[in-house]
Amino acid sequence: MLDIDTNVAKTIVYRTSETIGHNINVMNAKGIILGSGDNTRLGSVHEGALLAISQDRTVELTQQSANSLQGVKPGINLPLHYKGRVIGVIGITGAPDEVRHYADMLKMTAEMIVEQAYLLEHTQWQNRQQEEFVLQLIKAQPDDIHSLIHWSVQLGIDLSLPRVAAIIELESVDAKLMHDNRALKQMVYLLQNPDRGNLIAMTSLSQLVILKPAFLDGEAWNPELESVRIDKLLQRIPANMNLKLNIALGHYFDDVLGLAKSYKTAQETLKLGKLLHPVKTKYLFEDYSLQILLSGLKNHWRGNALxxxxxxxIEHDKNQQLQKTFTSYIEHLGDQQACAKSLFIHRNTLRYRLEKIAKITDTDINSFQGLLSLYLGQMMHQE
Known part of the structure; x- marks a missing residue:
């Protein structure tokens, strides 16, 4: 357990001295004055405090006894305890008979402040450990599994609980909100309250990763339920936060390294979703799964051939007219009349363009295999 530090000492002095009307000194376990209403005494050793620490008892000092000690004035010095250990001393300056009735209240208040400070420090430490644990989880390799399991036990995190990764990316019209991380902190608060078992970590100054419990219905992975949950989160964001927010939900994997893979799919979903649908704020892996799966073939001979x-x-269509025509043809499932209407062209013009596409690509566009070949190639070039 750590000793009393300067911040805690100053807090005790601030919250007690005005009420009591006497000078308050707070000393650490070495008897050094860290907080005092008299700044000239800061940093000096209080021999009365050393006596209270060594004997673990309240030490009252009259004017006569104070004169025999160094750095001491008349008053009462009370040892402060945390979990049975003396961690410092609080002293009231004044004649013992005049300040004695404050002693118990002062000691109780100081120890409450100390306990609150240590609880806060412990909570912050746990949060930092959990955040680092999450960052290790999302980039885990097979060799990391044993240490991660050991770490999860220490943190009280159940790694067997099915989880899926999501990414929240924030953009703010208020630069100050982003600079001091206030926007991210507010978003973390929304994600943690009410508590739904989310594990959260900051991956950059504008992004959070959330490892969410995956089985919202208690039985199986259901992206539609997650989509509804995301909509509810978006509705809870206060309008005065002035945020542009993007959320990408990855795919669920049930193996040991599933969270690292889930995070990867969330990253790719966010990237592709913003590219194809920049006005949206919610991107689900299932809506981009084909493109994402095909992207894994890039820079591979199979992907190059496909x-x-x-x-x-692409090389013969500089104005992208033929590519747009092909996209519409696919969207209308080969219905030439509907396709021509959507493009505001005559059916003969559409036939001409389709024949030109077939000639350039050396593909039978009227066959399922030829059409599929071009469609998969288009998917691979959408990033």
Missing amino acids: GQPFQLL
Whole structure:
């Protein structure tokens, strides 16, 4: 357990001296004055405090006895305890008969402040440990599993609980909110209250990762339920926060390294979602799963072979007219009349463009295999 520090000592002095009307000194376990209404005494050793510490008892000092000690004035010095250990001393300056009736109240108040400070410090330490644990989880490798399991036991986190990763990215019109992390702190508060078992960590000055319990219905992974939960979170964000917020939900994996993979899919979902639908604020892996899965083939000979026909179309279609035509043709499931109408062109113009696409890509666009080949190639080039 740590000793009393300067901040705690100053807090005790501030919260007690005005009420009592006498000078208050707070000493650490070495008898050094860390807090006092008399700034000239700060940093000096209080021999009365050393006596109270060594004998673990209240020490009353009259003017006569104070004169025989160094750095001491008349008053009462009471040892402060935390979990059975003497961690410092609080002293009241004044004739013992005049200040004695304050002693018990002063000691109780000081020890309450000390306990609150240590509880806060412990909570902050736990939060820092949990945040570091989350950051290690989302980049875990097979060799890390044993140490992570040991760490989770120490933190009281159940790694067997199914979880899925989500990313929250914040943009604020108020630069100060982002600079001092107030926006992120407010978002963390919303995520933690009410408590739903979320594990949260800051991955950058503008992003949070949330490892959420995955089985909201208690039985299975259901992205639709998660989507509803995200909508409710968005509704709870105060309008005065002036935030542009993006949320990306990754895919659920049930193996040991599932959270690292889930976080990766959340990252890719956020990146692709912002690119394809920049006006949206919510992006679900299931809505971009094909593109994300195909992106894993990039820079691989299989992906190069699969994407080659559509790459030829890109190279010969500088104004992207043919690419837009193909996109509409896919969206209308090959219905040429509906496709032509949506593009505001004649059906003969559409046929001409489709024939041109087939010629450039050397693909039979009227066959399912040819159409699928171009479609998958298009998916791979959407990042």
